[in-house]
Amino acid sequence: MITNSLNWVIGGAQGSGVDSAANIFSRACALGGLHIFGKREYYSNIKGEHSYFTVRVSERPIRSPLEELNVLVSFDAETVLRHFDEVAKGGAIIYNSDSVETKLEEVPTIDDYAAERIKKTLEKAGLGTAVRDALEFAKGRGIALYAIPYFKVLEDFAQKMKDPSLSKLARMTNVMALSTSMALLEFNPDILAKAIKHIFRAKERVAELNVKAQYHMYEYAKSNFALDGFNYRLVTRPVQPGTLAMQGNQSSAMGKMVAGCRFQTYYPITPATDDSELLESNEILDLYDSGKKGSTVVVQTEDEIAAITMAIGGALTGARSATATSGPGFSLMAEALGWAGINEVPVVVSLYQRTGPSTGLPTRHEQGDLLFAINAGHGEFPRIVFASGDIEESFYDTVKVFNYADKYQMPVIHMLDKLIANSVITCPVFDPARVKIERGLVATKITEEDKGAADNYLRFKLSDNPISPRIPLGTENAIFWNTGDEHTEEGHITEDPDLRIRMMDKRMNKLDVALAEIPDEDKAALHGDPDAQVAIVSWGSTKGVILDAVEKLSGEGVKVKFIQLRLLHPFPAALVEKMLANAKTVIDIEMNHTSQLASLLRQHTGRQADNLIVKYNGRPMTLEEVYNAVMRIIGGKAPRRQVLKSGS
Secondary structure: OEEOOEEEEEEEEOOOOHHHHHHHHHHHHHHOOOEEEEEEEOOOOOOOOEEEEEEEEEOOOOOOOOOOEEEEEEOOHHHHHHHHHHEEEEEEEEEEHHHOOOEHHHOOOOOHHHHHHHHHHHHHOOOOOEHHHHHHHHHHOOOEEEEEOHHHHHHHHHHHOOOHHHHHOHHHHHHHHHHHHHHHOOOOHHHHHHHHHHHOOOOHHHHHHHHHHHHHHHHHHHHHOOOOOOOEEOOOOOOOOOEEEEEHHHHHHHHHHHHOEEEEEEOOOOOOHHHHHHHHHOOOOOOOOOOOOOOOEEEEOOOHHHHHHHHHHHHHOOOEEEEEEOHHHHHHOHHHHHHHHHOOOOEEEEEEEOEOOOOOEOOOOOOOOHHHHHHOOOOOOOOEEEEOOOHHHHHHHHHHHHHHHHHHOOOEEEEEEHHHHOEEEEEEOOOHHHOOOOOOOEOOOOOHHHEOOOOOEOOOOOOOOOOOOEOOOOOOOOOOOOOOOOEOOOOOEOOOHHHHHHHHHHHHHHHHHHHHHOOHHHHEEEEEOOOOOEEEEEEHHHHHHHHHHHHHHHHOOOOOEEEEEOEEEOOOHHHHHHHHOOOOEEEEEEOOOOOHHHHHHHHHHOOOOOEEEEOOOOOOOOHHHHHHHHHHHHOOOOOOEEEOOOOO
16 A cells, blocks of 8 residues: 555646645645645646646655556546556546547547557557546556546435536536545545635635535445555645645745835736736735735736836836746847846846747646846846745745845846646745845935935946946936936936947946846756765756756766756856866756756856756656666667656
């Protein structure tokens, strides 16, 4: 019997309650004292296409997805057909008994490529292409099958509640399917009920009905199913104090509130929209549940050009301002980003990367925008590019990027991505006491030495310090100019060649100041054995899977260290060289085609990565494939570049 260690997935048509069921499952496990890592996969349409949510459960902290599934919960034919061969021996498939005769060609939302893969798998086993055949395949691999006639059960429940209208609420099948899986796992039903009430807390009647449906399904499973051949159980434990279940689309938004962000703009785009909508909803209570609401003004603009320019305007008034977007939207922001650069405006861009180019795979994961973020905009101007590796980091890093923007008076691009935005984890409760607000040089009134020849404010004053005090628009007697042209100390347009050199040097030298002042732990983090001769370098959300792989390798006596780059621009070359000094093998791991960090590494340190591990099919890296790829390198059996391909 395997207790408190499994990979659970629920799937169905988008709009059928897959996310709600997965969020209930995740919340229940967290309330039961277990650790989780969950990820959401979905197509770029509103309703109808297949989506699924995978949640990994363990008694210890976990950070990455696995390939093999242990429990597949479905309420449609497509979920079974897409995932039947991913379930491991000893696992279980819960399915709709009314869909067993459905044939592959009768499911229009399965595209030709996926259909061909499914067909080959089944035909190789001498089977047909109906759901029945997929289940027969799974049964032959030692997987327990549990059939539920969902609509019959729903009718029985409606009768029990003496409410015939309930039989038409097909959406309730998601909680019924989830509850059946929890009953089979022998999970405490009262804790599951608490999770249901939490997820539906804004809809008391819905919560009440779903809790009753949950208990009904526990009784149904107990009466109809034997657990022979199903080897997994979830046993609740005391909840560790100071632990919470957190979704990635909440963490950066919460960080913005703590950072004192007072103005955020956005134009809707996946996967960045949730960041703004959470702030916009004004539903984030403070971390101590005191009932205090947020104080961030959020504006949905007509396009991304308006979003970045409006955020720049907010920053000029002295308000901490940000915008949130993804790749296509960021492309439209490039010119305005340069305007912020030449005018030394402290604005934050939360860049939630997704698969490109163009529209690409708009709801899938990639790290393809690193070099673009560093080089976006024509001409040369300073900006800081900073990457978070996980949900917890994104909260604290959000405060840091606002500090950097203010202190160094330049745009800061905070690199996040779809995996961080659409995953859920258990982590320590965020502690606002750990953060410090730093506003940099801000003038609140005008002194004689701040004035130019015409008594105008020298906003871009030239001195030994490249950072000149900024002053909020509207400050009494603080007259200066902002323009997209090169300018004098007061902001007047100039084409003087000597002044051009001095102003360019002033702006660009701020990067040297930032590189000198930003703490080493915020530039790069060294994980694992510092003396290991095999070094992995990476950035962003690959952090979790690499840490899990390094931990697994360490348990087998294989020494590997992991250098997680956080400050990508300006690049901390000296620190990285020091961390790599004793490494004989350098492995670059990234979610893009061209190994963009490896290019930066070679550009700034002269060190070329010996091996490259990349993935760009839109699905995040799994623990198994990263572990196996690294082991092939260590064993001398790998090509220089390995492309990872798992995912459905």
